[in-house]
Amino acid sequence: MTDAATARTLQLSLDHFRTDHPESPSASLLVETPAFAWEGACGFSDPTHRIPMNTGDSIYTASVAKTITAVVALRVVEEGLLDLDETLAAYLPAKLLDGLHEFNGQSYSEQITVRDLLGHTSGLADSFGSPGFMDLIVGDPERVWRPEETVAFIKEECEPLFAPGTGFHYSDVNYNLAGLAIEAVTGDSLDAAYRQYVYEPVGLTSTYRRFVEAPRGAAGSRVAHVFHGDIDFTEWRALTADWAGGGLNSTLGDMNRFLRALACDEIFREAATRATMFRWKRWSENASYGLGVMRIDLDADADASRHGLGEVWGHTGASSCYMFYWPKANATFCGTFNQVACERAILPFVTDVMRRIQS
Numbered sequence: 001m002t003d004a005a006t007a008r009t010l011q012l013s014l015d016h017f018r019t020d021h022p023e024s025p026s027a028s029l030l031v032e033t034p035a036f037a038w039e040g041a042c043g044f045s046d047p048t049h050r051i052p053m054n055t056g057d058s059i060y061t062a063s064v065a066k067t068i069t070a071v072v073a074l075r076v077v078e079e080g081l082l083d084l085d086e087t088l089a090a091y092l093p094a095k096l097l098d099g100l101h102e103f104n105g106q107s108y109s110e111q112i113t114v115r116d117l118l119g120h121t122s123g124l125a126d127s128f129g130s131p132g133f134m135d136l137i138v139g140d141p142e143r144v145w146r147p148e149e150t151v152a153f154i155k156e157e158c159e160p161l162f163a164p165g166t167g168f169h170y171s172d173v174n175y176n177l178a179g180l181a182i183e184a185v186t187g188d189s190l191d192a193a194y195r196q197y198v199y200e201p202v203g204l205t206s207t208y209r210r211f212v213e214a215p216r217g218a219a220g221s222r223v224a225h226v227f228h229g230d231i232d233f234t235e236w237r238a239l240t241a242d243w244a245g246g247g248l249n250s251t252l253g254d255m256n257r258f259l260r261a262l263a264c265d266e267i268f269r270e271a272a273t274r275a276t277m278f279r280w281k282r283w284s285e286n287a288s289y290g291l292g293v294m295r296i297d298l299d300a301d302a303d304a305s306r307h308g309l310g311e312v313w314g315h316t317g318a319s320s321c322y323m324f325y326w327p328k329a330n331a332t333f334c335g336t337f338n339q340v341a342c343e344r345a346i347l348p349f350v351t352d353v354m355r356r357i358q359s
Contacts, residue, residue, distance in 0.1 A: 006038070010040060023342065025043055026047075032256060045223075059224045059321055067314070068207075073181075074277060084113065120171055124171050125159065128318075129170075208249055210223075259314060259323045263325045320340065322334070326354060
């Protein structure tokens with residue numbers, strides 16, 4: 001298939017996705033291989049005003065930001081300021097940790113390590129997945145959250161699921177705690193750490209924390225609207241509750257530059273650091289998790305049509321934003337559907353795109 005034909009089939013794939021998923025206000029996709037690069041979009045960045053989606057629009061990345069946070073934490077480890085196997089008690093105030101993890105009549109609050117946080121093995125519950133938390137978000141969308149407030153919610157409202165290091169449970173509060181540890185050891189804001197360890201060395205010009213810092217790059221003036229069903233939550237300042245676990249806006253281009261740099265191991269000083277990041281723990285039948293990065297083994301997928309594709313690694317977000325690297329083809333895929341209800345459609349769509357560029 002020629003490059004022009006591949007470009008046409010990818011655009012058709014995007015268009016067909018929105019036909020099949022009318023709840024998605026827009027969709028955008030960037031594909032890059034050693035021999036081919038393409039990006040496209042469809043739908044409306046702002047459906048109310050019928051503003052077309054553009055591939056350069058600023059998009060809410062949600063949990064895709066966890067990979068960036070984990071990279072920052074590991075760079076701080078390389079600086080000798082943070083230790084993955086040190087407990088939080090070495091970095092965070094006793095008052096914050098008091099009562100954080102009480103399980104089966106025993107306190108584990110001072111046994112949680114930085115590695116536990118980045119790998120979701122702390123045993124702490126997930127704030128966004130816990131009853132009552134979304135009620136607080138929806139009830140006061142203008143509220144600006146501090147990370148300590150999400151930790152307080154977990155302590156007061158949620159029971160831990162297991163002792164640290166003995167299981168896996170995805171939890172946004174893990175990353176808020178990791179972000180607080182980064183701030184404690186660097187003596188500066190998490191945003192400053194993002195700039196120092198990722199934005200500047202990798203060349204990200206349009207990634208920033210919305211509602212907290214000024215937009216970066218031209219894309220900041222064109223923010224794609226994101227929905228949960230019929231609810232447009234683009235302007236909800238309460239999204240700051242995600243903080244280190246997903247509070248970033250970015251662009252397809254910035255996401256791809258970051259993903260390529262990580263795939264080529266151009267971010268860390270030591271090769272052992274990325275190897276540590278990619279030390280996988282089982283999540284589900286065909287998925288595993290490292291430190292801020294997920295791996296999906298398509299050859300082990302229940303859907304046999306995906307067998308033969310190998311694996312992809314990267315991250316997804318609740319906004320249906322995603323970035324994946326496909327080692328078999330040295331290919332990257334970055335995109336979004338801007339609709340929470342479409343998150344389960346990410347993998348089927350990406351594997352369809354993989355087949356299209358493979359043919």
